[in-house]
Amino acid sequence: MSGGAARTGSLPHDIVRSTPQGASMSTLLRLLPALKPVIWRYVAGLSVGFAATGLGLAIPQVIRALVDGPISAGRDSGSSRGVWVAAGIVLALGVLQAAMWYSRRMLLMGPMVGVEHRLRTSLFDHLLDLSVSFHDHWESGQLLSRASTDLSRIRRWLSFGSILLVVNVTTAVVGIVILIALSPPLGGIFALFAIPTAWLSLRFQLRYRVLTRRGLDQAGALATEVEESVQGIRVITAFGRSGEFADQFMDAARRQRDTEIGKARSLSGIRMWLSLLPQLAFAVCLAAGVWLVRDGALSLGDVVAFFGTAAFLLWPVRSLGFAFADVMDATAATARVFEVLDTAPDVTDPVDPIEDDPDPSRIGELLFDDVHVGYGDREVLAGVDLRIAPGETVALVGATGSGKTVMVELVPRFMDVTGGAVRVGGVDVRDMTRQRLRGQLGMAFEAPQLFSGTVRENVLVGCPDADADQLDEALAIAQAGFVYDLPDGVDTVIGEEGQSLSGGQRQRLALARAIAAEPRILVLDDPLSALDVNTEALVEASLRRVLQGVTALIVAHRPSTVALADRVAVLRDGRIVATGRHDELLRSDPYYRQLMSLEVTS
Structure with a gap:
């Protein structure tokens, strides 16, 4: 059978190795040297993302001005012209926002592929530099999964997930500030619902961190099972052990399946709450908003702007589940890659080598x-x-x-x-x-x-x-x-x-x-x-x-x-x-x- 689980430096199927709590940021910051050559492109992509979100938040304010201005003024030529102007501004903002999202992707995709390439090259060079004893003790499937799947996961997070997280968290915070500025009572209600949202998000991260690391390790072990079975196909066939090896593979595949189902269940749970809580806040604010408008505490334009902004915030809040999951995936992948890169070679070149034959x-x-x-x-x-x-x-x-x-x-x-x-x-x-x-x-x-x-x-x-x-x-x-x-x-x-x-x-x-x-x-x-x-x-x-x-x-x-x-x-x-x-x-x-x-x- 596969001997990987018995090797001293390998990662046996049943071992869970999770990144320590609070280590996500410090782990991900280790990617900065690889990101440094294209950092200006990354900052530009992040800036474009902020600008696109700002344009989206501006649209409800334009509608507010439209409702409290031309629409409230009634049917005169000036108000009609104002409607067309407002509609033109909204259209322009929407087109400009779409162009910025396109620009963000163009700014980041190519450079992030370059970052992945540099990391993969560094990892491969380091593997060649490590001693034979290292390769004797590590499962080849674990190394293969780090050099392929994990690095691709890191690239996807750098080019999309990290931007999504920073922009959407900022959008949620700025949006709530805008809501409070439009209506302190309604904005306070919306902010109040952010407390359970943050608590549930923290619980999700703690559980998902363990699951994602387990899943990556199990994927590496599964790759080793496939590799060893293919390389040893003559032995397996000669001794009639195909059934036993198939059962062993199915056991490993079943463990990974269970882990992935656990990840999906955890992600589904947080997505449900991140969808439900904002909708509940929306409903409560709607009831309270009607009452405030009736009493004259809010103008119709304020209400429209408030709920337009709140509606705009629904997607950023809902997406936080994916964003937090991506952070955990990227953290686990980065930790796995640096486990290899941090391994010092047992055999190294001397600081002052002898270059000539002395005798x-x-x-x-x-x-x-x-x-x-x-x-x-x-x-x-x-x-x-x-x-x-x-x-x-x-x-x-x-x-x-x-x-x-x-x-x-x-x-x-x-x-x-x-x-x-x-x-x-x-x-x-x-x-x-x-x-x-x-x-x-x-x-x-x-x-x-x-x-x-x-x-x-x-x-x-x-x-x-x-x-x-x-x-x-x-x-x-x-x-x-x-x-x-x-x-x-x-x-x-x-x-x-x-x-x-x-x-x-x-x-x-x-x-x-x-x-x-x-x-x-x-x-x-x-x-x-x-x-x-x-x-x-x-x-x-x-x-x-x-x-x-x-x-x-x-x-x-x-x-x-x-x-x-x-x-x-x-x-x-x-x-x-x-x-x-x-x-x-x-x-x-x-x-x-x-x-x-x-x-x-x-």
């Missing part, structure tokens, strides 16, 4: 100098000392769990030592930039990772500017000539993770990729495990030529792979316990002889 005679040397690597109280490597001379090939042999892969991952700084040092060319790898260090290395792993691109793009990942001869040579050494028989040769798109190829074909392309980079140091983690005996022999014969003059560390299990090495290092319980030639160790070291016998019979 040319040591170029290509790989040295493990009293290396320790620990996880909590457990030491995986407990004082490893191993020197691989320039141009030398060393095979690293050990039982499962002895620390071979950890040693391999220390060389490119997928992780760092907790004691001692790994040195390349006499320089501690922590004193180099990661770019410079990894530019000297070529690596191939037992489980090859290919990308959804062409054969050419996959092989030349480490040297994209290489010519055709360099590509052909790397493919020939890796015995990957099968690519020329593909529909488009080396320009054939091999599909996601190279699943259209066999395991042995993927390994050969990964080996060709390591060779094509023409590295000083070649690190191979059991790269031939999926090859048949005949192909392995051909690859090993080609590798012997390549390894001349290249420093190589090869994690080996098969005696045939060990035979490629000038020397063998035996790793046991996190220490190098023996080194020597293969035939020497077979004679002198019982533990090594036992390891090789196990591999021969396996």
